[in-house]
Amino acid sequence: MTIRLGDEAPNFVADTTEGRIDFHQWKAGKWAVLFSHPKDFTPVCTTELGAVAALKAEFEKRSCKVIGLSVDPLDSHRKWEGDIADVTGHRVNFPMIADSDRKISDLYGMIHPNANDTMTVRSVFVVGPDNKVKLTLTYPASTGRNFDEVLRVIDSLQLTANYSVATPADWKHGQAVIITTAVSDEDAKKRFPKGYVAKKPYLRVTPQPNL
Ligand code: BEZ
Numbered sequence: 001m002t003i004r005l006g007d008e009a010p011n012f013v014a015d016t017t018e019g020r021i022d023f024h025q026w027k028a029g030k031w032a033v034l035f036s037h038p039k040d041f042t043p044v045c046t047t048e049l050g051a052v053a054a055l056k057a058e059f060e061k062r063s064c065k066v067i068g069l070s071v072d073p074l075d076s077h078r079k080w081e082g083d084i085a086d087v088t089g090h091r092v093n094f095p096m097i098a099d100s101d102r103k104i105s106d107l108y109g110m111i112h113p114n115a116n117d118t119m120t121v122r123s124v125f126v127v128g129p130d131n132k133v134k135l136t137l138t139y140p141a142s143t144g145r146n147f148d149e150v151l152r153v154i155d156s157l158q159l160t161a162n163y164s165v166a167t168p169a170d171w172k173h174g175q176a177v178i179i180t181t182a183v184s185d186e187d188a189k190k191r192f193p194k195g196y197v198a199k200k201p202y203l204r205v206t207p208q209p210n211l
Pocket of ligand 1: 038039042043044045046119141142
């Protein structure tokens, strides 16, 4: 199944390292990151899961829950968690789905047969409080993900959900943002009292409005 931005994130019930989870009930109106890794006891995945565990407080600050997935079984996930803590210094502090029958991997299109027909690729889905998919990312098995980038996109998504702004290339929380073209100059003056600079008629920048 191809999942596109704006689609409802399909619900599922799964066995995880933190018990049986109904995805929509578990996220309960919060943001969520669902991410797959190809296989347990593999080097890149080991570093990724430690990195996500280290960022738990950052995800929580953004009211965002995190859930991992691989097609290996629960006992394998549990054994591997010891290695992840040893190597990275961070104990996995979020549920890991055991998708041995690949039901969820198939539901989310996480297996790309031309890359590998048994393992999931490195997929990331950011799902909003409304259960709609806000971001999809797909990385190959050989490239570990940058989870600071995932946090950066969540910052942008949360900001742009509440203000008529967009964020420019490489934007980070605290930097100037772009007023969307749907807002007239007259409206922009009212809505953005800190003022704006029109670099071009269609490119007006203003300080981040919620700071
Ligand atoms: C890894 O996480 O290192 C990995 C996983 C699957 C294939 C290749 C590398």
